[in-house]
Amino acid sequence: MQKIKLVADLHIHTIASGHAYSTYAEVVQVAAQKGLQAIALTDHGPAMPGGPHRYYFGNLFALPEKEQNVEILRGIEANIIDRDGTVDLPDNYLQMLDLVWVGLHIGCLQPAGKSINTEAVLNALANPYVDGIVHPGNPNFSIDDEAVVREVIKRGKVLEINNGSFVMRRGSKTGCLEIARMVRRFDGIVALNSDAHVAANVGCSERALKLAAEAGITSELILNADLERLKAFLKSRGKRRFQKNQDN
Numbered sequence: 001m002q003k004i005k006l007v008a009d010l011h012i013h014t015i016a017s018g019h020a021y022s023t024y025a026e027v028v029q030v031a032a033q034k035g036l037q038a039i040a041l042t043d044h045g046p047a048m049p050g051g052p053h054r055y056y057f058g059n060l061f062a063l064p065e066k067e068q069n070v071e072i073l074r075g076i077e078a079n080i081i082d083r084d085g086t087v088d089l090p091d092n093y094l095q096m097l098d099l100v101w102v103g104l105h106i107g108c109l110q111p112a113g114k115s116i117n118t119e120a121v122l123n124a125l126a127n128p129y130v131d132g133i134v135h136p137g138n139p140n141f142s143i144d145d146e147a148v149v150r151e152v153i154k155r156g157k158v159l160e161i162n163n164g165s166f167v168m169r170r171g172s173k174t175g176c177l178e179i180a181r182m183v184r185r186f187d188g189i190v191a192l193n194s195d196a197h198v199a200a201n202v203g204c205s206e207r208a209l210k211l212a213a214e215a216g217i218t219s220e221l222i223l224n225a226d227l228e229r230l231k232a233f234l235k236s237r238g239k240r241r242f243q244k245n246q247d248n
Contacts, residue, residue, distance in 0.1 A: 004209055004212070004213075004218075004219045004222065004225055005225065006036075006192060006203070006205055006209070006222070006224050006225055007036065007037040007038065007224060007225065007226065007227050007230075008036060008037060008038035008039060008040070008071075008224040008227065008230055009031065009036060009038075009039050009040070009193055009194050009196070009202055009203050009205070009224070010038075010039075010040040010042070010073070010075075010099060010101075010160075010191050010193050010223070010224050010230075011040065011042050011077065011101065011134060011160065011162065011191075011193035011194065011195045011196075012027055012039055012040060012041055012042060012193075012194065012195075012196045012202055013042065013043055013044070013077075013195070013196065013197045014027060014041060014043055016043040016051075016052045016056055017043040017044045017048065017050070017051060017052070017197070018044070018048065018049065018050020018051050018052070019048075019050055019197065020043075020196075020197035020198065021197060021198045021199075022196075022197075022198050022199035023199075024041065024063070026199040027039065027041070027196075027199050027202055028067050028068055028070055028072070029068070029199070030199040030200065030202045030203070031068075031070045031202050031203065032067075032068035032069060032070050034202065034203040036070055036202070036203050037069075037070065037071060037227045038070060038071035038072075038073060038224075038227060038230060039070055039071070039072060039073065039202065040073035040074075040075040040098070040099045041060070041063075041072065041073065041074060041075060042075040042076055042077040042099065042101055043056070043057075043076065043077065044076075044077050044078075044079065044105075045057075045076055045077065045078040045079045045087065045088035045089050045108075046088050046089065047079045047081050047088035047108045048079055048088075048105065048107060048108060049107055054089055054090070054093055057074075057076055057089060057093050057096070057097065058093055058096065060074035060096070060097070061074070061096065065241065071227070073098040073099050073234075074096075074097050074098050074099075075097050075098055075099035075100060075101065076089060076094070076097055076099075076100055076101065077101045077102075077103060077134055078094070078100060078101065078102045078103075078130075079102070079103065079104075079105050079108035079109070080102055080103065080104050080105075080108070080109055080120050080121065080124045081108055081109055082109065082120065083112075083116055083119055083120050083123070084120070084123050085119075085120050085121070085122065085123025085124035085125070085126065085127065086123075086124075087102050087124060087127065087130070088108065091127070091129055094127075094129035094130075095129050095240075096240075097129075098234060098239050098241055098242075099131055099234070099239075100129050100130050100131045100132075101130075101131065101132055101133070101134045101160070102121075102124045102125075102127075102130050102132075102133060102134070103133065103134035103135055103138075104117065104120065104121070104138065104140075104141040106140060111140050111141050111142075113142075114142045114143060114144060115144070117141045117142060117143050118143045118144040118147055118148065121133060121136070121143055121148050122147065122148065122151055125148075125151050125152060125155055125157060126155075128238075130157070131157055131158060131237055132152065132157045132158035132159060132160060132191065133148065133152060133157070133158075133159055133160065134160045134162060134193075134195075135160060135162040135164075135165045135169060135172065135176075135195070136148060136159055136160070136175070136176075136179055137161075137162075137165060137169075137172045137173070137174070137175030137176030137177075137178075137179055138165065138169050138172060138175070139169065139170075139171040139172060139174075139175060140169065142175075145175065145178055145179050145182060146182060148179075149179060149182040149183060149186060149188060150186060152188060153183075153186050153187070153188040156236060156237070157237075158188075158189050158190065158191050158223055158233070159179060159183055159188065159189075159190050159191075160190065160191050160192075160193055161176055161179075161180055161190050161191070161192050161193075161208040161211060161212055162176075162193060162195050162208065163192065163193060163194050163195060163204060163205040163206070163207050163208040164194060164195030164196070164197075164201075165195070166207045166208075166211075168195070173211065176211055177211055177214060177215055180211060180212055180214075180215035180217055181215045181216070183215075183217065183221065184215055184216050184217055184221060187221075188221070189221055189222070189223050189233075190212065190217060190221060190222055190223065191222070191223040191224050192205045192208040192209060192212060192222060192224065193205060193208070193224070
């Protein structure tokens, strides 16, 4: 079996999310200790109870691009807040960020039937500043897996296999496995992330790696298994930082 090493964790929360427990400095320290080459700070958008004001995201430029030899990506886990796929941060803020995840969360949008949930996700994917979908296998929000996977691939975006789902969203494995198999079949890409809400869990994606192996996902299909692949993806998404630093 192919041994896969992840070089980045692209879904991490700090105390700014309101229900996470570590600071920026603590997250960076653990990432450096674990030898990660990059992390993405992806605190929840303002619609999440306890979440930060939009000004928090507007001020992320204050963070260094690199610290302790770890690339710091300034991101968000934005919340889809209606059937039209509206997310809870305006486009003029989203376009400042290095990585924009969106997801469905109870507390920001009530679960509906599969067709309505799918419509909300597909509409969110139409936003040019959205880069990918987090924890799409969430059993609380059933979706048309194939329709979402095909749309993500068509738009050059990424699907997540969320390590935290197997603990926080019980019953996720079946949906995540089916989605991972579709990604492989249709030549898409995935990101395997911790969804850490405490610094000790940064870089912990063992369950996601195991599921990816079960689905036949190889290293070449994993966005965060290679730093240059990650940078090329962000450049292809038109991220200002990676246009500017294309030779770095």
